[in-house]
Amino acid sequence: MRLTNFSRSGIAPSEVARPADDREWEALLARAGHRGVTVRGAGASYGDAALNSGGVVALTSAARRIGSVDAAGVVEVDGGATVGEVLARVLPDGWDLPVVPGTGRVTVGGAVAADVHGKNHPARSSIGAHIASLDLLTPADGLLSVSPSTRPGTFWATVGGLGLTGVVRRVRLRLERAPGRWRSVDHVAKNLQEAVELLAAGGAHAVAWLDGHATGAALGRGVVTTTTAAAAGTRPQPAAPSDAGAPWTLGPRAGVRLPNLLTPAVVRAANAARLARARTRGGRPMISGGVRALAPLDTLPGWAALYGGRGFLQYQMVVPPGEEEVLAVSLRALQGAGHPPSLAVLKRLGAPPRGRASGTLSFPVPGWTLALDVPVPPAGEEAQWLGRVLDDLDDLVAAAGGRVNMVKDARLRPELVRHMYPGLGRWLEERARLDPDGVMTSDLARRLGLGVGAGRSS
């Protein structure tokens, strides 16, 4: 079967399996061939974390039970249940996930493998901080129950471990009480400097949408949205029609192969409209009701198809405080290369909660994270030049003490991973303990040298 990724930039022929229970998973891992097994939840990775060319891809969709929330707010969920499904189950009872990624389509297992973060990282960290314990099926040691206190080495290698330590079968998530209402305010930022200042001052949830096409003095202008829990008693506004759910979908079975519709002209027009909308609201807050508004990436399912046959790639990096100049250089470099980002999102990332560790290979470190979506150019000089520009940006980010997010990545050089992730050596050791034969793999693992004795690849 030919599987693809979220950004529709890669296609990998693989044999697809769907084990029904722990026993079938164990059997699958035991008989894995030389191309190994890749665990795949929703397949919502931007890059190749859930692809396995020439190998077996095992879907986790057979297990999607969601338990009931206990008095302490802990709920046990199967690895194959999606974040959206969990929210749909727990929100009506007044519980909420402390960390929600940009799309509800990801499975809980995938969320753990990516150690997803949301717009509230400085306050709430990533999902790894809210896991009471998880059940991990490993090739070497079978089914293990791990937590920050039980086998912490294995736990923190699995959080953000890209699915390479074993199969996340069940997760016990710690929920929190949901606020009745959310209060969002949009502020227009004239440039990157202002966006950074507004984010620094921001509330519980804060995100900056930046105009990737704006140059010169307006570089990095955009809209900063800060959201806080509203006081009880504030009346929500009627939901806009778009909040009711997407009326149509561009899912993979839509069968229509579009050319790239997100041309620079279209993107510039959309950016202008976004800015205009924010200016018109003039900073008036919007109150939304009990159900959190649809995650931004889910407003139009299948929107990646708008990028056409070649898809797009996302470059997400984080740089420590004080290195904000790297953000400006990234925007200018891509614009100068003729590939202005069609989407640019800036957020703040914080430190892990006091006294807690974080995923050994997890992306978030304190600082500024900029995520840039760029359409994949036609093959040849254009694509290779963009590759060169991004390689140079990697060097800049690494030199600044930052890193590139491997969950979103499709083109990072393996040499950079060791430079950007000081925990790599420790992580590889733990992985070799849990999976000495290198059964757990993926195209990403081979490409970035995360395999156990895997051959080098791009």
Add this chain to the structure above:
Amino acid sequence: MNVLGQPGTVVVVGGTSEIARAVLTRLLLSRPCDVILAGRPGPRLDRAVRSVRVFGAHVQTVPVDAEDVDHLVRSLRSALAGREVDVAIVAHGVLPEQGTVERDPLAVARLVTINTTAAVAAGALLADHMRRQGHGVIVAMSSVAAVRPRASNYVYGATKAGLDAYFAGLGERLRGTGVHVVVARPGFVRTRMTASLAPAPLAVGPDRVARAVLAGLDRDVVWVPAVLGPLMIALRLAPRALWGRLDRGASQHPLHGPHARRPRRPATSTGEPR
């Protein structure tokens, strides 16, 4: 190979071919990668290795001779074992002085061994390796000469026609496997191999071929220059008399007509005398 066309490992059969070197140069300018150069050992191969190392790429040489197909296949197989190969270029070949070769049955047979047999054997090996990987691109250097035989060039043309049909068919066979085959059909390319010939109309340099190949990695056929595509398709249907006249017209050219200088030993794509 990643989504931006940057490979991790490139294999070249015909390590001293100028076209292959131009392709490598362009790839390495984008990002240094691992290179496996299979070619005839000697100063030219050493020079090719040095020019690749200049980019910071890691190079492994595989000494082979296209006349010894058994040894070539064995050496290539062991060089590829356990490696993830993203792009492979089959670029070796000999352009003979047809007058000296065509009357010698063994020389003709040797030419077929070098240009066709060795190429398809390498192709079969690479295809099998890449199929098990579930990804990869094979670039086969064919030629416009493969499209329709000309009296002045039919031996070379025939060897390229065999290579062309094999790789085109291989590409069909590999659909859906994640492995892609590109058949490149350049016209006259200004290299060591064609140094003694007058450049035909629409002649290009090796870098032009490299750029066309890299821009066409997702296509099945790449003509260089592109106009040769429709041109050759039309000429393939031209009446024999016209085709013969066009060919004779070319061979009356002062540089390789009856008053040409004395026959020289045939040139190879690797540039070494045979």
